[in-house]
Amino acid sequence: VSPTTVSHVFSGHRPVSPGTRQHVEDVARRLGYRPSAVARSLRSRRTDTILIVVPDITNSFYPELVRGLQDSVAPSGYYAMVGNTDAEEANERALLELAMSRRVDGIVFHGFRTGPADLAAVAEAGIAVVNLGEGAAGAAIDSVRFDDRLAAAEATGFLLAKYGRSIAMIDGDEVAPVGRDRRLGFEGACRDGRVRRPRVEVTEFTRAGGRRGMERLLGRGKRPRAVLCANDMIALGAIDVLKARGLRIPDDVAVVGHDDVDAATIVSPPLTTTRTDARQLGALAGEMLVTRMTGEYRGKARHQVAAHQLVVRDSA
Amino acid sequence: VSPTTVSHVFSGHRPVSPGTRQHVEDVARRLGYRPSAVARSLRSRRTDTILIVVPDITNSFYPELVRGLQDSVAPSGYYAMVGNTDAEEANERALLELAMSRRVDGIVFHGFRTGPADLAAVAEAGIAVVNLGEGAAGAAIDSVRFDDRLAAAEATGFLLAKYGRSIAMIDGDEVAPVGRDRRLGFEGACRDGRVRRPRVEVTEFTRAGGRRGMERLLGRGKRPRAVLCANDMIALGAIDVLKARGLRIPDDVAVVGHDDVDAATIVSPPLTTTRTDARQLGALAGEMLVTRMTGEYRGKARHQVAAHQLVVRDSA
Numbered sequence: 252v253s254p255t256t257v258s259h260v261f262s263g264h265r266p267v268s269p270g271t272r273q274h275v276e277d278v279a280r281r282l283g284y285r286p287s288a289v290a291r292s293l294r295s296r297r298t299d300t301i302l303i304v305v306p307d308i309t310n311s312f313y314p315e316l317v318r319g320l321q322d323s324v325a326p327s328g329y330y331a332m333v334g335n336t337d338a339e340e341a342n343e344r345a346l347l348e349l350a351m352s353r354r355v356d357g358i359v360f361h362g363f364r365t366g367p368a369d370l371a372a373v374a375e376a377g378i379a380v381v382n383l384g385e386g387a388a389g390a391a392i393d394s395v396r397f398d399d400r401l402a403a404a405e406a407t408g409f410l411l412a413k414y415g416r417s418i419a420m421i422d423g424d425e426v427a428p429v430g431r432d433r434r435l436g437f438e439g440a441c442r443d444g445r446v447r448r449p450r451v452e453v454t455e456f457t458r459a460g461g462r463r464g465m466e467r468l469l470g471r472g473k474r475p476r477a478v479l480c481a482n483d484m485i486a487l488g489a490i491d492v493l494k495a496r497g498l499r500i501p502d503d504v505a506v507v508g509h510d511d512v513d514a515a516t517i518v519s520p521p522l523t524t525t526r527t528d529a530r531q532l533g534a535l536a537g538e539m540l541v542t543r544m545t546g547e548y549r550g551k552a553r554h555q556v557a558a559h560q561l562v563v564r565d566s567a
Numbered sequence: 568v569s570p571t572t573v574s575h576v577f578s579g580h581r582p583v584s585p586g587t588r589q590h591v592e593d594v595a596r597r598l599g600y601r602p603s604a605v606a607r608s609l610r611s612r613r614t615d616t617i618l619i620v621v622p623d624i625t626n627s628f629y630p631e632l633v634r635g636l637q638d639s640v641a642p643s644g645y646y647a648m649v650g651n652t653d654a655e656e657a658n659e660r661a662l663l664e665l666a667m668s669r670r671v672d673g674i675v676f677h678g679f680r681t682g683p684a685d686l687a688a689v690a691e692a693g694i695a696v697v698n699l700g701e702g703a704a705g706a707a708i709d710s711v712r713f714d715d716r717l718a719a720a721e722a723t724g725f726l727l728a729k730y731g732r733s734i735a736m737i738d739g740d741e742v743a744p745v746g747r748d749r750r751l752g753f754e755g756a757c758r759d760g761r762v763r764r765p766r767v768e769v770t771e772f773t774r775a776g777g778r779r780g781m782e783r784l785l786g787r788g789k790r791p792r793a794v795l796c797a798n799d800m801i802a803l804g805a806i807d808v809l810k811a812r813g814l815r816i817p818d819d820v821a822v823v824g825h826d827d828v829d830a831a832t833i834v835s836p837p838l839t840t841t842r843t844d845a846r847q848l849g850a851l852a853g854e855m856l857v858t859r860m861t862g863e864y865r866g867k868a869r870h871q872v873a874a875h876q877l878v879v880r881d882s883a
Contacts, residue, residue, distance in 0.1 A: 345646065
C-alpha cells in the first residue's frame with residue numbers, strides 16, 4: 252500500500268477499506284510502529300495539551316486551581332500540564348516561550364514578574380491565553396481574577412471594627428499583582444478608618460515568610476492587636492510564631508488570612524480568612540480557554556471577576 | 568539566502584558568516600518568524616521536557632516531590648511538567664501514551680493502576696523512565712521508593728507497645744502498591760504482636776476518606792485505642808471526626824499518619840507520623856532520569872530505597 256494509505260489509516264481523516272485497514276494495522280503492530288504525536292501535531296498544529304503556570308505548587312491554593320481546570324477541560328479532550336515558576340521571571344519567560352513554540356494549544360497563566368503585555372505575544376502566535384489577573388487592552392487575552400483589593404479592604408474593615416486601629420499587615424510581595432492589590436486594599440481601608448501609617452511587613456507568600464513577618468512585627472514597636480496576612484500560608488506561619496511565644500489567638504493578637512486553603516480548618520484556632528474558590532477559578536479559566544481553542548469563540552477579550560467571601564472562624 | 572542557511576542560523580549546528588546571520592535574523596524579526604519547537608524536536612528528538620505523573624496533586628506530598636524533581640533536573644536544562652491522574656487507570660494510560668509519543672524526554676511515574684509492566688513499553692520506546700515504586704525485572708526502568716511495608720510495621724509496633732492490642736487501620740487503597748504495602752506491614756506487625764483479626768477500613772487517601780474511615784470505626788464494634796492511618800490526609804480526616812465527637816487525642820484514641828506533610832505540624836495535637844522526604848525522593852528520581860536522558864548512564868536498571876523515620880509528636 253502507499254504511504255498515503257497508511258497515513259489515512261492512522262489519521263482517520265479519509266475512509267480506508269476494512270481489509271486494507273486491517274492489513275496496515277497488522278503490519279504496523281508487527282513492526283512496533285507507533286504514530287509520532289510530535290509529527291502529527293506538526294501537521295495538525297494540535298497537541299491536545301494545555302499548560303497552567305503557577306507561582307508555587309506547594310501552596311495548596313494552586314493544586315486546587317489545577318484540579319478545577321483539569322476537570323473543566325477534560326471533557327473536551329484536553330490534558331492540563333502544570334508548570335511551577337517559584338515566582339521567578341526567568342521561569343515565567345521560559346514557560347511562555349514553550350507555549351509560543353507550539354508545544355501546547357493553550358495556556359492559563361498566573362504571573363508574578365510578567366503580565367498581560369508579555370502574554371500578548373503568545374496570543375499573537377495563535378495560542379489561546381487566559382490570564383489569571385488583569386486583562387490587556389487590545390489583545391485577545393481572556394482573564395479571570397478575584398478582586399484582591401476589595402477583598403483585602405473588607406477584611407481590614409472587619410478587623411478595624413472588631414479590634415480597633417492597632418493593625419498591621421504581612422504581605423507576600425510588593426511587585427506581583429496579588430501582593431500589590433491586597434496591600435492597596437489594606438492601606439485604603441486603613442485610610443478610611445483613620446489609621447495613621449499602618450505597619451506593613453513584606454516577606455513572601457509562604458509559611459516561612461509568615462514566620463519572618465510576625466517575628467519582625469513583634470521584634471520592634473508596639474505589638475499590633477490584629478494582623479492581616481496576604482494569604483493563608485503567611486497566616487499559618489504568623490500563628491506558629493504567636494503560639495511559640497505563648498500569645499493567645501485572638502485574645503492577644505487576631506489573625507486573618509486569604510484563600511481558605513484546606514489548612515485553614517486544620518490549624519487551631521481555625522482561621523478567619525477570605526474564601527476564594529480556587530477550583531471555580533480553574534473551571535472558569537478552562538471554559539474560556541476551551542471556547543478559544545475550539546474556535547467556538549473568536550470575539551474580543553472577556554474579563555471575569557470571581558466572587559470572594561470573608562469566612563469568620565475563631566482566629567479573629 | 569537558501570533555506571539551509573536559514574536553518575543553520577537558527578539551529579546553530581553549522582557556522583554562518585556574521586553578515587548573513589544578521590541579515591537572516593533581521594528578516595526573521597520583521598516577519599515575526601519563530602522557530603517551531605515541535606519541528607525542531609521532531610528532528611532532534613529532544614524536547615527538554617520531562618513529565619512527572621502523580622495520583623493526587625492536592626495531597627501536599629506530591630507538590631513537594633515535584634519541587635524536588637524540578638530543582639534536580641533544572642541545572643541540566645530540563646523542565647518538569649506535572650500530570651495528575653486522580654489514581655484513575657485511563658488517566659495513567661493517557662499519560663504513558665503521551666510520553667511514548669515522544670512529547671517528553673523522560674517520565675517519572677507514580678502509578679496506582681498501572682505498573683512496571685506498562686512502563687516497560689515506554690522504556691522500549693526510548694524514553695527515560697523512573698518508577699516511583701518497584702522496579703521491573705528485565706526492563707531498563709530505574710526505580711526509587713520508600714519501604715512502605717517496613718515503615719507501617721514500625722509505626723504499628725510503636726502503637727502496640729504504647730497502647731496495647733486494641734488497634735485498627737484506615738487504609739487508602741487495596742490495589743495500589745502504597746496501600747497494599749502499608750496494609751501488609753500493619754498486618755504483619757499485628758501478627759507479631761498477637762493481635763487477632765485487627766480491623767482495617769479501606770477508604771481513599773484523602774481527608775474525606777479519613778473522615779469516612781473513622782466514622783466506620785466508631786460506628787460499630789469496640790472503639791479502637793489506636794489507629795494507624797495510611798497517610799497524613801487520612802489522619803487529618805480521622806482527627807476531624809474524633810474532635811467533632813469530643814474524643815481526646817491521644818487520651819481516648821491515638822492517631823498515627825504517614826508522610827509528614829506540612830499540615831502534620833499545623834493540626835492540633837501535632838501528628839505522630841512517618842517522615843518520608845518527598846523533596847529528596849524527587850531529587851533522587853531526577854538524578855537517575857537525567858543520567859539516562861543524557862546517556863551518561865546506559866547500564867541496567869538501578870533500584871533505590873529512600874530512608875523513612877517515625878516522628879513522635881503529640882497525637883500518639
